[in-house]
Amino acid sequence: MAELTTTKLNAESHLLLDQPLLRMPYELSRRNFKTAQRYLERERETLLASLQTAARESAKSSSPSTTLESLDTMLSRLQSLKRKLEALHAEEMKMHASSKARLNHLQDLYDVGSLVDVKYDEWSRTRLSRLLVDYLLRSGYSKSAAYLAAEKGIDELVDVEAFVQCHKIERSLREAHRTNEALVWCQEHKPSLKKVGSQLEFELRLQQYIELVRQGHESFEGGGGGGAGTGKLVEARVHAKKYLSGNGDMELMGKAAGLLAYRPWDEVEPYASLYAKSRWEHLAHLFLSTHHTLYSLPPRPLLHIALSAGLSALKTPSCHSAYTSSSANASSSTTTVCPICSTELNELARNVPYAHHTKSIVENDPVVLPNGRIYGRERLTSYNDKVGTEKGWVRDPVGGVNGDRWKEGEVKKVFIS
Amino acid sequence: MDDLKEHIDQLQSESNLSQSICDVQKAIDLLTTARAKVAADPQMAPVTLAKLQEPVRKSIEAANNDLKKVHKGLGAYGKALDRRFKDKPLPTAENDALSSHPQLINRAIAMHLLREGQFSVASTFIEEANAHPPQPEPTPATPNPYLQEAWEKDPANGTFDSHKLQQQFKDMYHILHELRQNRNLSPAIAWARERSDVLEARGSNLEFELCRLQFVCFFIGRDEDGMMTEDSADGPLRAWAYARSEFGPFQARYGREVQQLMGAMAYWENVDDSPYRRYFYNNSAWEEVATSFTREFCSLLGLSADSPLYIAATAGAIALPTLLKLQNIMKEKRTEWTTQNELPVEIPLPPSYHFHSIFVCPVSKEQSTDQNPPMMMPCGHVIAQESLDKLSKGARFKCPYCPGESHPGDAKKVFL
Numbered sequence: 001m002a003e004l005t006t007t008k009l010n011a012e013s014h015l016l017l018d019q020p021l022l023r024m025p026y027e028l029s030r031r032n033f034k035t036a037q038r039y040l041e042r043e044r045e046t047l048l049a050s051l052q053t054a055a056r057e058s059a060k061s062s063s064p065s066t067t068l069e070s071l072d073t074m075l076s077r078l079q080s081l082k083r084k085l086e087a088l089h090a091e092e093m094k095m096h097a098s099s100k101a102r103l104n105h106l107q108d109l110y111d112v113g114s115l116v117d118v119k120y121d122e123w124s125r126t127r128l129s130r131l132l133v134d135y136l137l138r139s140g141y142s143k144s145a146a147y148l149a150a151e152k153g154i155d156e157l158v159d160v161e162a163f164v165q166c167h168k169i170e171r172s173l174r175e176a177h178r179t180n181e182a183l184v185w186c187q188e189h190k191p192s193l194k195k196v197g198s199q200l201e202f203e204l205r206l207q208q209y210i211e212l213v214r215q216g217h218e219s220f221e222g223g224g225g226g227g228a229g230t231g232k233l234v235e236a237r238v239h240a241k242k243y244l245s246g247n248g249d250m251e252l253m254g255k256a257a258g259l260l261a262y263r264p265w266d267e268v269e270p271y272a273s274l275y276a277k278s279r280w281e282h283l284a285h286l287f288l289s290t291h292h293t294l295y296s297l298p299p300r301p302l303l304h305i306a307l308s309a310g311l312s313a314l315k316t317p318s319c320h321s322a323y324t325s326s327s328a329n330a331s332s333s334t335t336t337v338c339p340i341c342s343t344e345l346n347e348l349a350r351n352v353p354y355a356h357h358t359k360s361i362v363e364n365d366p367v368v369l370p371n372g373r374i375y376g377r378e379r380l381t382s383y384n385d386k387v388g389t390e391k392g393w394v395r396d397p398v399g400g401v402n403g404d405r406w407k408e409g410e411v412k413k414v415f416i417s
Numbered sequence: 418m419d420d421l422k423e424h425i426d427q428l429q430s431e432s433n434l435s436q437s438i439c440d441v442q443k444a445i446d447l448l449t450t451a452r453a454k455v456a457a458d459p460q461m462a463p464v465t466l467a468k469l470q471e472p473v474r475k476s477i478e479a480a481n482n483d484l485k486k487v488h489k490g491l492g493a494y495g496k497a498l499d500r501r502f503k504d505k506p507l508p509t510a511e512n513d514a515l516s517s518h519p520q521l522i523n524r525a526i527a528m529h530l531l532r533e534g535q536f537s538v539a540s541t542f543i544e545e546a547n548a549h550p551p552q553p554e555p556t557p558a559t560p561n562p563y564l565q566e567a568w569e570k571d572p573a574n575g576t577f578d579s580h581k582l583q584q585q586f587k588d589m590y591h592i593l594h595e596l597r598q599n600r601n602l603s604p605a606i607a608w609a610r611e612r613s614d615v616l617e618a619r620g621s622n623l624e625f626e627l628c629r630l631q632f633v634c635f636f637i638g639r640d641e642d643g644m645m646t647e648d649s650a651d652g653p654l655r656a657w658a659y660a661r662s663e664f665g666p667f668q669a670r671y672g673r674e675v676q677q678l679m680g681a682m683a684y685w686e687n688v689d690d691s692p693y694r695r696y697f698y699n700n701s702a703w704e705e706v707a708t709s710f711t712r713e714f715c716s717l718l719g720l721s722a723d724s725p726l727y728i729a730a731t732a733g734a735i736a737l738p739t740l741l742k743l744q745n746i747m748k749e750k751r752t753e754w755t756t757q758n759e760l761p762v763e764i765p766l767p768p769s770y771h772f773h774s775i776f777v778c779p780v781s782k783e784q785s786t787d788q789n790p791p792m793m794m795p796c797g798h799v800i801a802q803e804s805l806d807k808l809s810k811g812a813r814f815k816c817p818y819c820p821g822e823s824h825p826g827d828a829k830k831v832f833l
Contacts, residue, residue, distance in 0.1 A: 006765035013738035019502045022421070026498060029428075030491055036434055037484055040441075044477050047444075051473060055466040064459030067466065071452045075445065082441045089434040096429045103425060107418045115735065115767045124731045131730060132526060136542070139519070139551055144542035148530075151538055303522070303730070304515045309740055310733025313764045317786040318773040318833070326832050327774035330716045333621035337716060338772030339725030344525040348518055356760045357784055361775040362833065368793060372831045374774070386620035388670045401618045414831070415798045417779045417818065 009120060011110045017306060021102050021130070023296035024159050029095040031189075036088045043081045050074055101156035130157050135303040137163035140171070166291050174284035177211075179204045182287055192294055200290045203283060205243035209256060210274055212236035217263040233260060308352060315340050315354040324398050326373045327363070332397035334383045360416050368414040369396055370406050380411070421501065424494040432490025440480035447472050506741075519551030527579060529726040531586045532715070543579050589714050596707050602631045605710055616713060623713050625671050626706055628663055632678055633697055635659050636688075653685035728770065736764045759784070774833040780804035780817060785833075792828040796821030799831060 054070040105126070112120045129152040136145035142164045149158050172181045186193060186201040193200065216232030240256060247253070255270050262271040273279075292299055318325040319340040328338040340349045363376025373396055383397045393405045451469045455462045515522060523546050530539035592608055595601040609616060609624040616623055638652035664675050677693065684691035712722040721728075743762050776785040778801035785791045785801050793799045798818045800808075808814050809825040816823065 007767045010738070013505075014734060016505055016737050016741065017734055019505060022498055026491075026495060030495070033434075033484075033487055033491055036437070037488075040437065040481055040484065044481055047477060048474055051466075051470060055463065055470060058466050059463040064455060064462055067455055067459075067462050068452065071448060071455065075448050075452065078441060078445050078448065082438060082445065085434055085438050085441060089438060092433055093429070096425055096433070100422070100425050100429070103418060103422050107422075110418060116769065124734070125727060127734065128727050128730045132529075135522070135526070139523075139546075140549055141542060141545040144538060144545050147541050148535065148538045151535060300516060306730045306733035306737070307522075307726075308515055308733070309736040310729035310731065312760050313732045313736040313766060314729060314770065314772070316773045316775060317784055321787050323787070323832055325773050328772040330719050331619065333616075333619045333623075333713060333716065336712065336772065337719065337721035339721045339723070339728040340772075342721040342725045343719060344528045344725045345729060348515065348521040348525060351518075353758050353760050354784075356763050357775045357777050358763055358782065359775075360777045360779075361771055363774065368797075368831055372793075372829055374831050374833050383620045386622055387617065397620065413797055414793055415796075415818070416776065417798075 007114045007116045009109075009112060009115050009117075011112070014109060015106060017127070017131075017302055018106060020134075020297050020302065021106070021157065022099065024162065025095045025099045025102070027295045028159075028162060029092055029099075032088055032092050032095065034191075035188075036085060039081060039084055039088075043077060047074060047078065098156040105157055126152070126154060126157075129154055131301075131303040131306055133158040133160070135301040137167075138301045140167045142167065162295070166288070169291075170284050170288055173280055173287055177280050179208055179283075182283070185287075185291075189294060193290070196290075196293060198290050200286055202244070202247055203286060205239070206252075206256065207279060207283060209236055209240050209244060210259065210279070212239060213259045214264050214275060221263070236260070307348075311340065311345065311349045311352045313355050314338070315349050315352060317354055319346070319354070320350060326375055326398060329398060331400060332383055333386075334379050334397055362416050366414050366416055367411050369394065370410050371396060371399075371404065373398060374414055374416075421494070421497050424490070424497050428487075428490045428494060432487050434484075434487065436483040436486070437480040440476050440483060443476040444473050444480070447476065517553050519553055523551060525726050528582065528720075529724050531579070531583050532720070532724055534586065534590045536583055536587065539579070539583065585718065589711070592710065592714075593707055596703065596710070600634070600703065602627055602634065605706075606631065608714075609710075612717065615717065619713075619716070621709075621713050622671070623706075623709055625667050625674070626709065628667070629674065629678065629696075630702060630706055631663075632656050632659055633702075636681070636685075637697060653682060657682060732766055732770055735766060739764050776801075776833050778804050780808070790830050791833065793831045794821065794828050795823045802830075 050070060051074065054067060054074075057070070058064075058067045108119075109123055112123060114120065129148065133145045133149050133154070136142070136148065137158070137160065142160065145158070145163070146160050149155050149160060169181045169185055172178045182204055183201070186204065212232055213236045216229045216236060218229075219232060220229035237260075244253065244256060255274060259271055259274060262268050264275040266272070289299060291297075298305065316338075318328075319338060324331070325338075325341075328335050328341065330337050339345060362374070363379060365377040366374050367377050367380060368374050369380075375397070380394065380397070384394055387395065387401050389395050389401075389405065392408050394408055394411055395401065395405045396403055447469065451465050454465045458465075523542075527539055527543055527546075530536075530542060588608075592604045595604050606624070606627045609627055613624050633656075635656035636652050660675070660678065664678075667675055678696065681688060681691065681693035681696060684693060688694060688697050715722045739762060740760075776791045776799065777783065778785065778789075778791070780800050781804045783789065783801060783803075789801050789803050791799045792802050792805050794805075794816050796816050796819050798816050798821075800817070805825055805828055808817065811825060813822055813824050815821070
């Protein structure tokens with residue numbers, strides 16, 4: 001049988017929630033490096049080529065001004081390459097510093113001996129702040145997230161910047177119905193997207209096509225002459241040929257082609273759902289999930305994961321019971337309110353399973369009052385001492401000083417195994 | 418952890434872009450010199466340019482080659498990360514019951530921020546959350562989440578009034594600040610006095626504890642605001658005056674304690690060497706009073722003393738390894754767990770995480786619920802209702818734990 005309680009802290013398995021913490025800066029610095037590589041590669045080729053041309057040119061014609069000019073162009077290109085690399089270098093060092101800070105933060109856990117150590121408490125509070133910032137960022141509440149991170153001094157442990165970028169793109173899809181930002185992002189992440197076989201770019205191109213067709217149909221109807229409408233439809237066809245035809249999904253292609261014949265307001269399936277505004281929602285979702293997979297982020301906020309597990313571990317059948325629990329309630333100072341019963345989490349915990357127990361957990365020396373309430377004898381006595389119950393009598397802490405009182409003899413021992 | 422740190426050190430000190438930047442700078446220098454030469458001596462331009470080719474090519478190639486080291490460094494770090502987290506998959510979205518209630522999560526977060534005293538973060542958050550309400554997502558338990566679940570709506574307590582709550586917690590922090598930083602008891606005493614009936618009914622001795630501490634303060638020579646007075650010999654006199662005016666109502670319930678304090682008056686010159694020393698030089702007294710104040714304050718609001726969000730998230734992190742193991746086993750055996758409303762495994766938590774008493778029926782091994790409550794037989798043994806029904810079948814029966822016989826009608830429902 002499993003042990004009922006534990007104070008042992010196994011740092012190794014305790015870090016389950018913390019993998020994304022290290023993954024994110026790693027992925028970011030990898031991307032940073034790739035960008036540097038691309039810049040350097042491109043500049044190297046142009047530079048060497050133009051240097052050769054310059055040498056050839058100057059050998060042929062002896063005009064020094066053209067030579068100087070081409071040297072100047074090369075210089076300015078190199079200068080700009082250097083500036084770009086320096087910016088990337090600064091970014092890279094920032095990433096490494098934050099990785100280092102995160103490693104140190106995790107290392108701190110290894111130095112904590114047990115779950116009841118004050119140091120664990122402190123560490124866990126920092127973790128909660130991290131989880132909260134992560135949740136806020138994912139919900140798009142970036143101002144609050146940055147604020148909280150700054151207040152708690154955990155800027156290096158959270159990825160505000162990356163999420164802000166991500167949400168800018170997501171909002172441009174969801175709210176502004178624009179594909180440009182997302183397409184730029186796709187371009188930047190092309191190799192990785194290809195590796196995971198992402199459909200994001202295709203879906204974006206398809207949306208562009210749908211919008212062109214929509215505009216085409218609308219300008220036919222708008223009475224602006226057929227010319228503009230036809231123009232749009234032709235543009236749509238060219239767009240489809242260029243970006244969509246390589247996909248290979250013939251059924252989808254058929255549907256897409258059908259759009260040319262059906263207008264947005266025709267309400268004929270499957271075309272209506274292609275024209276639907278909800279496709280933008282779908283694109284926003286697809287972008288988010290693609291982004292999260294690419295950066296090794298879990299699909300749901302870590303706070304959800306921690307909370308679901310925590311709510312279940314703490315929940316008891318008493319937490320949503322119609323009867324006041326004798327052992328944890330707000331009505332006397334001898335008990336504390338259970339976190340699941342507290343307003344913050346009570347509703348949230350309604351749908352999660354409660355914890356499994358194989359053994360009763362009760363206070364020492366339990367006694368029962370005539371009204372059926374069970375207390376540990378010590379707690380009952382201490383409560384009655386504190387409220388100043390008359391000698392020889394007993395009151396129920398839940399009933400309070402104005403509730404019933406009984407003779408001490410009526411308090412009976414109860415056996416709970 | 419150490420191997421990862423080594424890799425990061427390596428990346429920070431060597432395997433980064435700085436070398437490439439140096440090499441690009443070299444190329445720039447070469448070109449600048451060449452340009453000066455061409456400008457000074459146009460006739461020699463072809464020669465200068467021809468001579469330039471090789472060094473520039475070299476330095477730019479070098480810049481490119483330097484990247485290899487960075488690539489290797491990053492690769493090594495990535496591999497080390499993979500190794501570290503090899504058998505620790507990213508937590509999945511399975512068993513997520515929360516995505517359908519983002520409003521409730523938001524409320525829990527807002528309340529958490531308020532009770533932590535992060536008032537400005539909380540108001541920024543409430544503003545942002547109101548401007549962009551979250552989108553509930555369906556979960557297995559709630560396939561059709563409530564779309565119009567209003568942010569302020571609180572099914573349990575009417576409405577979640579963030580302003581009122583904020584004011585309340587502001588008061589709490591003000592009082593705590595005065596207590597801890599300024600050693601000023603007046604706001605706390607005023608608060609407790611206003612609620613002295615409620616506190617008394619709860620069996621809380623907070624008011625007396627506060628007044629006793631005030632007495633001690635006077636005694637050792639502080640004034641009402643917690644400042645040290647110049648003439649500390651006045652202290653006991655002031656304390657005496659305070660006791661006469663304030664301790665009257667406490668006489669009935671705290672007679673003994675008051676007597677002890679009065680007894681200390683006799684030692685006013687050398688209380689340090691007296692048996693009463695522990696009342697007067699107890700540094701933890703302030704922290705104890707502050708803790709008990711926080712507890713009472715939150716309890717009167719119907720809230721738990723420590724942030725539920727903190728406790729739940731911590732318990733979650735402790736529970737996660739066990740739950741993950743369970744998930745793996747279930748996947749392997751292709752079983753599903755049948756009782757959806759109870760976890761299939763026991764999760765060991767530190768004792769401070771047990772709040773309610775738990776009753777597990779010794780006969781059926783099931784936890785008691787509202788539908789299946791614990792029943793006490795006249796002999797004092799307790800079993801669950803369903804077990805009782807099965808054992809007795811409505812007629813007299815013997816207790817499974819002692820020779821006592823009883824009628825099922827004599828069994829009494831008990832509350833733990």
